[in-house]
Amino acid sequence: MSGSRGIGARWRRRRPLRARLALAASAAVALVAVGVCAAAFLIIRVQMTRQLDLSLSQTAGQVSKERRDWGPTASDDSCRYRAVPCVQIVPSDPARDPRGRYALPVGEATRQVAGGHRAAYYSKLTVGGKPVRMFTTRLPGKQEALQVALRSDTVERGVGQAAWALSVVGAAGVLLAAGLGYWVSRTGLAPVARLTATAERIAATRDARHRIELPAGPAGREDEVTRLAASFNVMLGELEQSVAAQRRLVADASHELRTPLTALRTNAELLARSARLTEAQRERAAAALGRQLREVTTLVNDLIELARDEEPQPLVEQVRPAALLEHAVGAAREHWPQIAFELHTDPAAADVTVPGVPARLARLLSNLLDNAAKFSPPGGPVTAALASVPGGVELTVRDHGPGIAAADLPHVFDRFYRADAARALPGSGLGLAMARQIARAHGADLTAQAAPGGGALFRMRMPLP
Template sequence: MTPQAQSPTTDQAPDRRAGRTTGRAAGWGVRWRRSRLRTRLAVTTAGVMALIVAALTVGVYVAVRHEFDWQLNLTLRRQMEAWLASPEGRGRIADVAWTSSASCSLHGTTTCVQVIPAGTPAGTVGSSGMPITEDAVRIAENKPGDAYSDVVVLGARGRTLTVPIVGGAVQIAVQAQTYANSMARLRALLGGLGAAGIALAAAGGWLVARAGLSRVGRLTETAELIAATGDPHRRSELPVAGEPGRDEVARLAGAFDTMLDVLERSLAARRQLVADASHELRTPLTALRTNIDILGFGDRLTPAQRDRAVAALDGQLRSITGLVNDLVELARGKEPPALLEDVRLDELARAAVATARTHWPDVEFAVDTAPTIVTGVPARLARLVSTVLDNAAKFSPDGGTVEVRVVPGELTVRDHGPGIAAEDLPHIFDHFYRARSARALPGSGLGLAMARQIAVAHGASLDAANAPGGGTLIRLRIPD
């Protein structure tokens, strides 16, 4: 094989190794995600405790080492001050090299002193055995500042302090072997304690996971059974409020049961909504199909019959469109903040009244408004007000008056119709609910339900009551 043929294989080897490494990492990630929650909780707890123990261990070590360093440096500083005040050091000039001992033996509390003239090269070791450090040379050259250095003098660990004097610098050394031994013992002790702490953390994490997740397992079994059977009537059997063992897991079980209650009611409401919508759509769709069939015999119809069929189709299409629009409104939730803006509720109400006058020419509208600013979505608030006005006009007699009043934070609409029967009053905002007296009138029973939902989406309230002297009073309270 030629070198040219071999080179691609050589170049691809690092890529294959990188691919294997990435594959192993991905495999570990998948195995971790697929492992049991108890295992992950135990490992995570042990890992967190290990980090805490390690942080505490390092913190204690750093604090003790800093204290030892400070004490050793303080000893050097005091020894230097004492020597400079002694007859040997007072007024000393570094004109020649000088040592306090021919052989520095750093044991116990002994100290060694040497005078370093300017120009002495770094690394020089005199007869005393004390080395001259780079910091000592810098200070001897009349550079400002002091310097602490760790050195080895005749095989013994030491620490030096160098300060400037006339003509050079003076260096003093004390033994640091005791300090080094103490730090080694401290490292061993903290390492043992840290290992023991990590082992205890692992055991504790396993016990906590085992004890804490046993009831979660029961809750999981209940959820899986519900998912398998599709039956939301089942409930967990964990303790409830007021019973012993009411901890976070029991609260989770309570929230789970509450969620099942909401789900069960939602499913029932959805089935009822679908059934009611189907019922409400069936009649106009049937009439629509009938009129379409009639128009199919166009050559046999008189112009008057054709016009009546087209008008009926138009009315049925408007009815279906209104019903679909109401259903869409009911499906909407809370208004997104991005659509909210300041709205003049008084101006919006006057515009809605102007539109209502064209729809209900036989009804009088009396308007009394004061400048009122609210926060909301103009189009949806306009739909709410229009729905309430249409409802009031629908139940007003010919020549009757609908009174509209807007004051800061409130809009009221009153009609002078028959009012609401006591048995119907709690239900007029329900989906598809129509009072017995209203079943002969046009409408789907969704208007007021949609209006209240719009009010709730704006943080407002919409209520109805029988007005004194007859008629219905609908009140919208909306925050400014």
């Protein structure tokens, strides 16, 4: 048994889905066709036998009226003719039997019917080498049984012809079922075949730009396979965007790392010849080397943070945005002493808590405040505010710098994007991209816009749980 199951499992693995579906559909239709033919054969045989029995019963009724007073008689034709019935009357007492030999068989059951001890019955027998159907019943008011027989070879021949015809029809139905099963599997699995071919082509070429051709028609009439193909196309689009973003990130990171690494190598080579340098030159080279190492370290850490798509769930806890903002503003005042930071907290939002990772939210606020301070003129104010809004809290950070140009506004949160006005400023161009990623991981919406009266305004809305 285990060997047969193993063979069946190997067969299912080796056979393609189209062949298995065609075989299953063909087997189902063939089973129905054979079942219908078998049922039709049984119905035909029963009906033809019933018609013969009805004819025997009617003949017995007529004979009982015509030969009521004849007494026991023996049949004299031995059912030699197909349409002529054999008729004989048998008494319950064998002593009253006629002198002639009975053509139809007489047994104990016949005597019991004649004596009224048994009900009328039909029987199938052979007389003179011919198949016969016989009806035995009791004559009313007499101790005699009436036997009426008709040849049944006509019925049997009709049943045989019906069986042959139904066998032909069943075989044709099986062949038709096989053809229909193949057509159904070929038509129904065409989108799956295209999906498989596309997936194999992508695996071979590593090119996610391929798509599955979808049938034209109303969207409401799409079947499950078409929806699967459409979902696969959407997945391919997302994969293509992800691959493009990954390649762009690698290219941008390589470009951003090239300059500080070149400077690091230059200063390292310069310090390697420190014997030829003055003390002041060695100090400047060492300071530049330390500064460049910090820039590279910061850039690498930012890249690692951006490579993480979601926040680690074990670190999520209830945090107060007001406390985080206050701490971030305090840290920014120490880091940017030449900038005047202003903090405004709505009393209704002071005690509001939201689920999040405190360190990540603090990094988000620090990036927004550093970006605002970087673009603000010395002594210029940077305003951070937290207010309660329907369904959540809203945090805003505004500076009074040059603002954001309309052409730069759609790209503010792109990785490594730096506007013309920011190219001379320090930074890697990853701060705002990281801020938006952290906001999205916490279910918040971070946007940027030009502030009324000049400057830039960043707005983040955090929903309440």
